[in-house]
Amino acid sequence: MLSNKEMGCLRLGLVLAGVVLVAMNGAQAQGLGNSPYSRIGLGEFNANTGGVRQMGMGGVGLAAPNPTNVNELNPALLYYTGRTTFEAGYSGQYKTVKNAASSSRSGSANLGYLAMSVPLSSKWGAAVGLKPLSAVDYESNTVRPVIGAPNATDSVLTQYRGTGGISEAYFGQGFQISKGFTVGVTASYIFGVVDETVGTIVKVTNSTASVNSITRTHTRYSDFAFRAGAHYRHKLGKDLNMNVAGVYSFGHNLRGQQSVEQEQANVDGTLIAPSTTLSDGRGSTAVPMLAQVGFSLDNDKNWSINLDASQQQWSKFNSFGQQSTSLNNTWRVGLGGEIAPDPGSVEHYFQRVTYRAGVSVAQMPYQLDGKTLYDRAISWGFAFPLPTATPLESTTFSLGFTYGVRGNTDILNATTGSSNVQENYIRGQLGVTLNNRWFIKRRLQ
Secondary structure (H helix, E strand, C coil), rough: CCHHHHHHHHHHHHHHHHHHHHHHHCCCCCCCCCCCCCCCCEEEEECEEEEEEHHHHCCCCCCCCCCCCCCCHHHHHHHHHCCCCCEEEEEEEEEEEECCCCCCEEEEEEEEEEEEEEECCCEEEEEEEEEEEEEEEEEEEEEEEEECCCCCCEEEEEEEEEEEEEEEEEEEEEEEEEEEEEEEEEEEEEEEEEEEEEEEECCCCCCCCCCCEEEEEEEEEEEEEEEEEEEEEEEECCCCCCCEEEECCCEEEEEEEEEEEEEEEEEEEEEEEEEEEEEEEEEEEEEEEEEEEEEEEECCEEEEEEEEEEECCCCEEEEECCCCCEEEEEEEEEEEEEEEECCCCCCCCHHEEEEEEEEEEEEEEEEECEEEEEEEEEEEEEEEECCCCCCEEEEEEEEEEEEEEEEEECECCCCCCEEECCEEEEEEEEEEEEEEEECCCCCCC
């Protein structure tokens, strides 16, 4: 017969193995609905805003230690890992995309992230995990007149499509250097595939013959990246603690293999001639550094309030030798907190539930016609502990939600009526956290 501890370890191991297999099979399925802005740069980039706990607080928590969740947002917080912890998040999104002339709705769901942390000693914690780094998912059409054509109704239809994304498999460690001061480092393997297609059709008046000229770009990425963090905790009073933290994600050249092919097809999709390879070779994409700072107050019992800020130098982005002129440096500020009214309550379950809320505002890297675009959002969330929790193991189900607005519909060209694109979105995440006390020495009674 297996002991309760051994059964808990076995269950945790089976869950981890099963979810990892699912994640590896669908690691590239990161799209969360049509997002025209993901056509620029590396797509929708995840600026290290954490998992379901942080989502409910507005994407903050750099300086908020927590013994029951995986603290991968800041590797220095891995020191506070109390028990072996497995965490998985499932994400979904529904959005409305619109410009000055039209709108559309889309949405989807996928596995958000996996993480597992282990306390290795009284001064050392570690974690491994898998999470998305960026997502590319867009489909849009543009129509423009043919300059110099004899008929004013002649036009060019350009169709843009893109899918794929980049994932991050990481290994992080956190150490205590002195009382209240911890440091950490994360090494990541970055991998993924992005497929982009540009199709051009010239529509001539009184002609039924149209040819679609298609350019396909296939890019496969794989390389390593590193992140370092520090955290300082100081007691201000009997029931008040102050935390400050910083995280630095080093800029790096993400190496990849890129092939560009061109083909011609009829409008019904049948090929006119075999595809021609325009280029096929190795190169790199410069991913800029990301600097983050955080401040937090808590009572080491049931509440915390957190303020985070970050900055990333997207103006230095270039891909396969082409410097981007449409990306600018970005910043992000978030404020959020959490409270569990009475974590030890026996009679009132909802006193043990953790309630979270937060707000955030971020400058987007895209600047069209000299105008800065922003992403403004409000967030809320809950953590529901199962009543079967014991001192050796516990399970918590968490929900996180974000409602936000990205961009605007300002007119860029009064003559053509072209405008910016605005995304109104609501994102949700379901997370499950399993805690188990491993490696306990058994005593004979």
